[in-house]
Structure formats: C-alpha cells, structure tokens
Amino acid sequence: xxxxxxxxxxxxxxxEKVVQESRRDWMFKFGAGLNAAAGILxxxxxxxxxxxxxxxxxxxxxxxxxxKVNDYPENQTRMATYRNPFTRPWDGETAExxxxxxxxxxxxxxxxxxxxxxxGCPVRWFQESxxxxxxxxxxxxxxxxxxAAGPPPRGLFQYEYKVEKGQLWVRGGQMPTLAEPV
Amino acid sequence: xxxxxDVAIWIDDRLYISRLFFSTAGHVxxxxxxxxxxxxxxxxxLCFVIQVISGACLAFVYVPSxxxxxxxxxxxxxIQALGWYMRAIHYWGSNFMVALMTMHMIQVFLFGxxxxxxxMTWLSGVFLLLLTLGLAFTGQVMRFDQDAYWGLGIxxxxxxxxxxxxxxxxxxxxxGPIIAGETLSRFFSLHVxxxxxxxxxxxxxxxxxxxxxxxxxxxxxxxxxxxxxxxxYYEEVLKKDGVPFVPFAIGKDLIFAAIVVVGILGCAAxxxxxxxxxxxxxxxxxxxxxxxxxxxxxFAALALLPDWMEVLILFVAPVLMIGFLLIxxxxxxxxxxxxxxxxxxxxxxxxxxxxxxxxxxxxxxxPWSPKMSAWSGTTVPVEFLKGRSPLEIHxxxxxxxxxxxxxxxxxxxxGERGPALDAVATRxxxxxxxxxxxxxxxxxxxxxxxxxxxEVEAVVAFMxxxxxxxxxxxxxxxxxxxxxxxxxxxxxxANKALLVNPGITRASLH
Numbered sequence: 001x002x003x004x005x006x007x008x009x010x011x012x013x014x015x016e017k018v019v020q021e022s023r024r025d026w027m028f029k030f031g032a033g034l035n036a037a038a039g040i041l042x043x044x045x046x047x048x049x050x051x052x053x054x055x056x057x058x059x060x061x062x063x064x065x066x067x068k069v070n071d072y073p074e075n076q077t078r079m080a081t082y083r084n085p086f087t088r089p090w091d092g093e094t095a096e097x098x099x100x101x102x103x104x105x106x107x108x109x110x111x112x113x114x115x116x117x118x119x120g121c122p123v124r125w126f127q128e129s130x131x132x133x134x135x136x137x138x139x140x141x142x143x144x145x146x147x148a149a150g151p152p153p154r155g156l157f158q159y160e161y162k163v164e165k166g167q168l169w170v171r172g173g174q175m176p177t178l179a180e181p182v
Numbered sequence: 183x184x185x186x187x188d189v190a191i192w193i194d195d196r197l198y199i200s201r202l203f204f205s206t207a208g209h210v211x212x213x214x215x216x217x218x219x220x221x222x223x224x225x226x227x228l229c230f231v232i233q234v235i236s237g238a239c240l241a242f243v244y245v246p247s248x249x250x251x252x253x254x255x256x257x258x259x260x261i262q263a264l265g266w267y268m269r270a271i272h273y274w275g276s277n278f279m280v281a282l283m284t285m286h287m288i289q290v291f292l293f294g295x296x297x298x299x300x301x302m303t304w305l306s307g308v309f310l311l312l313l314t315l316g317l318a319f320t321g322q323v324m325r326f327d328q329d330a331y332w333g334l335g336i337x338x339x340x341x342x343x344x345x346x347x348x349x350x351x352x353x354x355x356x357x358g359p360i361i362a363g364e365t366l367s368r369f370f371s372l373h374v375x376x377x378x379x380x381x382x383x384x385x386x387x388x389x390x391x392x393x394x395x396x397x398x399x400x401x402x403x404x405x406x407x408x409x410x411x412x413x414x415y416y417e418e419v420l421k422k423d424g425v426p427f428v429p430f431a432i433g434k435d436l437i438f439a440a441i442v443v444v445g446i447l448g449c450a451a452x453x454x455x456x457x458x459x460x461x462x463x464x465x466x467x468x469x470x471x472x473x474x475x476x477x478x479x480x481f482a483a484l485a486l487l488p489d490w491m492e493v494l495i496l497f498v499a500p501v502l503m504i505g506f507l508l509i510x511x512x513x514x515x516x517x518x519x520x521x522x523x524x525x526x527x528x529x530x531x532x533x534x535x536x537x538x539x540x541x542x543x544x545x546x547x548x549p550w551s552p553k554m555s556a557w558s559g560t561t562v563p564v565e566f567l568k569g570r571s572p573l574e575i576h577x578x579x580x581x582x583x584x585x586x587x588x589x590x591x592x593x594x595x596x597g598e599r600g601p602a603l604d605a606v607a608t609r610x611x612x613x614x615x616x617x618x619x620x621x622x623x624x625x626x627x628x629x630x631x632x633x634x635x636x637e638v639e640a641v642v643a644f645m646x647x648x649x650x651x652x653x654x655x656x657x658x659x660x661x662x663x664x665x666x667x668x669x670x671x672x673x674x675x676a677n678k679a680l681l682v683n684p685g686i687t688r689a690s691l692h
Binding site for chain 2: 060087089128140151173178
C-alpha cells in the first residue's frame with residue numbers, strides 16, 4: 001500500500017496512517033512501553049515521598065506538663081504555654097503553643113485551646129466580665145468555655161487533662177478544628 | 183549597508199524570526215480590538231512577569247524556614263539595600279495582578295468573548311483565575327508573621343469543616359497536625375514552584391488559543407453569533423479590516439502597560455511593603471488577624487452570615503460559582519455579544535461588584551469585632567456623667583470595668599458589635615435593661631453570674647439616663663406607674679442631646 005501524502009489526507013488522519021503502516025511501528029511501541037515502565041519506577045518514590053504521612057497512623061497527641069498545680073490560683077484563668085510535642089528543629093516560635101488554664105477548686109481544671117471554634121483565631125480572656133472574646137468575627141465564650149455569643153458553632157475546645165504528683169498535664173499536639181477537636 | 187542587510191537576512195533565514203513574528207506578535211487582528219477595553223489581559227500578564235522577576239530577587243534573601251522567615255523579612259526591610267522596595271513591588275504587583283485580572287474577566291464577560299469559538303480560551307482563563315488566587319493566598323503565608331500564622335489557622339478551620347475527610351485535609355494543608363516548620367515549606371513550594379509552573383503552562387495555552395481562535399472583535403449590537411456562520415464572518419472581518427497586532431493594535435496596551443508599571447512602582451515607593459506584623463508566635467494573642475484585600479470579602483461574609491449558611495457559603499457557593507463559570511460558554515455560547523443588548527449580564531456584574539466591594543469594605547472596618555481595648559482605653563464623654571447621682575456614676579464605672587464598651591459605643595467610641603448606648607433608654611425600659619444585662623440574648627452574653635445585684639442596679643440606673651432630653655423614655659404602657667417614678671430628666675441631659683445630634687441647637691430644645 002502506498003503512502004498518501006499530506007496533500008490528499010490532512011492532519012491527524014494522515015498521522016494515524018503513517019504510524020500504523022510504519023515498519024518502525026514496533027520500535028515506537030516498544031520505546032513507549034519502556035518509558036511507561038521507567039515512568040512508573042519514577043512515580044513510586046515520588047508518590048511514596050509526597051504521601052508518606054498517610055502510612056503513619058501514629059497519633060500526634062502527647063501528654064504535656066504545664067507546671068505545678070499550685071502555679072494556678074483557684075477560681076482563676078491563666079494562660080499557659082508549652083512547646084508542641086510534634087516538632088521540628090526549624091519550627092522556631094511557631095512551636096510555642098498557648099492555652100487557657102482555668103482552675104476551679106483543688107484538682108478540678110478546665111484547659112481550653114486558644115483557638116476560637118468558629119475559625120481558629122486566638123480568643124482573649126477578660127477577667128472582669130468573665131468572658132473570652134475573639135478578635136476575628138466577634139465570638140464570645142463564658143468562663144466555663146461555653147458559647148455566649150457570635151458565630152462559633154460550639155464552646156471552646158478543651159484539652160484532656162490529668163493531675164499527677166502535683167503537676168498538671170494536658171494531652172495536646174495538634175491544631176484543634178471542628179473535624180478533630182483536641 | 184547592503185552587507186548589514188545580508189547579515190540580517192542570513193540570521194532571519196537561520197532563526198526564522200520573521201516567520202515567528204508573523205504567526206505571533208504580528209498576527210492579524212480586527213482593527214476594532216485595538217481598544218482601551220482590551221488592555222487588561224496584557225497588563226495582567228505584565229504583572230505576572232513583574233512578580234516572577236521580583237519574586238526571584240526576594241528568594242535571593244528570603245529564608246523559607248519557620249524559624250528564620252520573619253527575621254529574613256526584617257532583614258529585607260531594614261538592612262538589604264532596596265530590600266524594602268523589592269518587597270513592596272512584589273506586594274503591590276500582586277494587588278495589581280488580582281485587580282487587573284478581575285477587570286480583564288469582567289471585560290471578557292461583558293463583551294461576550296467567551297462565546298463560540300473561544301470556549302476553551304475562557305475555560306483556561308477560569309483556571310488562571312483560580313491559580314492566581316492560589317498564588318495570592320500562599321503569598322500571604324510567605325509573609326510569615328502573626329497574620330500569616332492565624333490566616334493559616336483560619337484556612338485550617340475552614341478545611342476542618344469539610345464533611346468526612348476534614349481532618350485529613352487539614353493535615354494535608356498544614357503538612358502535619360499543627361502549623362509549624364513544614365507548613366511554611368509546603369506553602370513555599372506551592373508559591374514558588376508548583377503554582378507558578380502551572381500558571382506558566384496555562385498562560386501558554388491561553389495565549390496560543392488567542393492566536394489560533396483569534397481575539398474577539400469589538401461586539402456590534404445586533405450582530406449575533408451563529409456557529410454555522412461565525413468563522414467565515416470573522417475571516418471576513420480580518421480580511422476587510424484586519425491589522426497586524428504589532429505594531430497597529432498594541433499601542434494602547436503599551437501605554438497602559440507603562441501606566442501599570444509606574445502605578446506599581448509608585449504605590450511601592452509611597453506606601454511601601456506590607457508588614458511583617460509581629461513574629462509568628464502563637465502565644466502572642468494580642469493580634470487582629472486580617473487577610474489581604476482579595477480575601478477580605480470572604481472574611482466579612484463569615485462574620486455576617488447566619489450560622490446555618492456558613493457551610494453552604496464555604497463549600498457549596500464556590501462549587502456553584504466555579505461551576506457556573508465553567509459551563510457559561512456552553513449554555514450561552516451563541517447569540518448576542520454586545521453589553522448594550524445584554525442587560526442581565528451587565529446587572530449581574532454590577533451586583534457582584536457591589537456585593538464584593540461592600541463586603542471588602544466591611545472586612546476592612548470589621549464592625550462585628552469587639553474592640554479589645556475599648557474598656558480600658560476609651561473615655562466616657564463628660565456629658566454622660568454630668569449631674570448624675572452617685573449610683574448612676576457607679577453604674578458608668580461598672581459599664582466600663584465589665585468590658586461593656588468593647589462591644590457598645592458611647593459618644594461614638596467603643597466597639598460596634600452591639601448597639602451604641604447613647605440613647606438606649608429610649609429603646610428599652612428599666613425592666614428590659616435589667617433582663618438584657620442579666621440574661622443576655624440577641625448575641626449578647628448573659629452577665630447574671632458576673633455582676634452582683636448591686637452592680638446590675640447601678641449599671642441599669644446609669645443606662646436609664648442615656649437619652650437625649652427631647653426623646654421620650656421607653657416605657658411599658660401596661661404599667662403606667664413605672665413612668666411616674668422615673669426621674670424627670672431636666673436640664674442635665676441637654677448637653678448630651680447636643681452631643682448626639684449636633685444639628686439641634688439648644689434653643690430648639692426648650
């Protein structure tokens with residue numbers, strides 16, 4: 001069969017014929033297959049690298065010491081800070097995480113994340129009115145963390161805590177969101 | 183001279199420059215497209231080029247490490263020669279790029295350029311819009327300061343609301359369970375490599391489509407697009423009234439380009455770079471996070487929407503809007519192009535621009551946010567204290583001390599989250615004020631637990647006096663005896679009336 005020139009058959013139709021009829025067709029296919037295989041070899045480490053965190057099912061949460069229980073006066077709310085347990089050497093100041101510690105009486109505590117439950121901005125404590133206020137969209141919470149006003153869909157996120165040998169411990173390590181509260 | 187000409191011909195023969203020219207910059211366009219309306223696309227591209235160049239310069243110095251990024255920004259601002267200016271050019275270049283891209287899109291929409299046969303040009307433009315907004319958001323994070331930190335927090339909180347896979351997406355966004363070192367590295371890679379790479383590829387597609395499908399001719403009212411006849415019509419337009427883009431249609435683009443460059447340089451020189459604000463230390467909570475202007479409208483919408491609409495606006499609205507942009511050329515691919523005959527298109531643009539403009543303005547002023555220092559930082563205007571009883575003055579003190587002013591203004595000072603209290607006694611009776619203070623409601627917290635009965639009595643006694651003299655006291659008509667027991671008002675409130683309504687003279691009060 002004779003090749004028909006581009007004058008009679010144009011564009012992709014012509015190209016198709018050339019490829020099909022070429023005696024070097026097998027070389028093209030073999031080469032393409034070889035590249036597909038090589039591509040897969042390249043893709044495996046790429047995907048493994050990019051999605052490496054999916055394999056690890058380890059929880060980022062850890063118990064963190066927040067200091068002596070008696071550093072927190074009863075019936076008061078104080079800010080405490082801790083170094084985030086999930087850390088890299090180049091985290092710098094971003095690994096310093098604040099939280100609001102409210103000591104009720106004795107070993108009774110409430111430890112709140114600073115992040116507003118609406119969109120995560122840092123809420124501020126106002127002792128005189130006993131309110132937490134958010135600077136972003138005006139969310140307000142009572143001293144016990146329950147929602148008082150504004151757009152937040154729920155009360156403040158609370159850390160799990162324990163008191164051991166006069167030390168206050170909280171379980172933290174991830175940014176609290178509605179999907180994963182502390 | 184002839185020798186030189188020979189050399190030029192030889193170079194052109196070997197490099198095919200003239201052929202390249204006639205198939206690109208020198209291609210024939212309708213003369214009508216050399217219009218001031220057609221300058222925004224090339225100006226957006228120019229901004230992108232400026233961003234690439236100034237961004238590459240910044241990357242010579244900037245350190246994309248959570249530990250050092252903020253310090254390197256300070257170094258750029260204060261020590262590196264012209265570092266502040268390069269940061270300012272990059273910042274203002276991004277503002278100009280988003281603004282010009284928006285204008286380009288509005289023009290293309292109004293001139294019906296998305297219609298047959300330029301559907302793919304429009305589609306590639308929609309993805310260019312999304313990528314550019316992606317650059318804008320990731321660029322905000324590069325300015326790794328307090329705003330960037332809490333901006334990421336807002337991004338993560340929004341992502342965390344995605345049903346089912348929210349937690350995984352937050353992890354993906356932050357490159358870990360919390361904002362830290364790897365978060366910045368991820369955003370750096372996106373901002374500097376991935377998104378610009380995709381953008382360059384897509385710009386190539388966009389420009390190639392402009393060449394192959396031709397630029398839209400200036401629409402003529404009544405000249406409808408039909409799939410059967412448009413291609414021959416366009417060819418005729420080119421034959422009858424076509425000119426090479428360079429040099430006969432590019433003039434206005436060139437003039438506008440120079441204006442844009444001078445505009446960016448001028449803004450950069452006069453207004454300077456943005457930030458960085460305080461260091462990205464989350465324990466410094468005295469902060470007021472606000473996004474850059476392109477995202478202020480979303481930020482404002484999130485404060486103003488009713489709770490139940492938030493998820494709709496966050497996740498359904500973007501899908502609908504992008505979906506609308508993507509199907510637009512397929513549902514409205516033919517017919518009228520001229521904005522003069524497309525009132526719905528024009529009104530839609532006006533409506534969207536007004537909505538986004540208003541929301542952006544509100545995001546800038548944020549009246550819904552409590553003024554955190556109003557209780558300790560603002561004064562009580564003396565007119566509100568003159569002639570008051572000790573109980574009422576004590577009430578004024580309680581109002582100040584219990585942070586009421588963070589949300590309620592007096593004499594124009596204080597928060598705007600709640601209503602101003604200047605004339606509250608004309609709206610609420612004594613009993614209603616007591617109830618509102620103790621129980622809260624209507625977006626006000628209840629103060630019953632934090633105020634003693636004596637403090638409630640004092641603060642309500644003070645608020646009972648807050649009305650202009652000429653305005654009637656709010657009263658409960660079912661209990662006329664309440665009305666008699668209230669103070670008669672008298673001259674002590676006259677000054678306040680003047681304060682509240684400066685237009686009223688004292689004579690008109692008496």
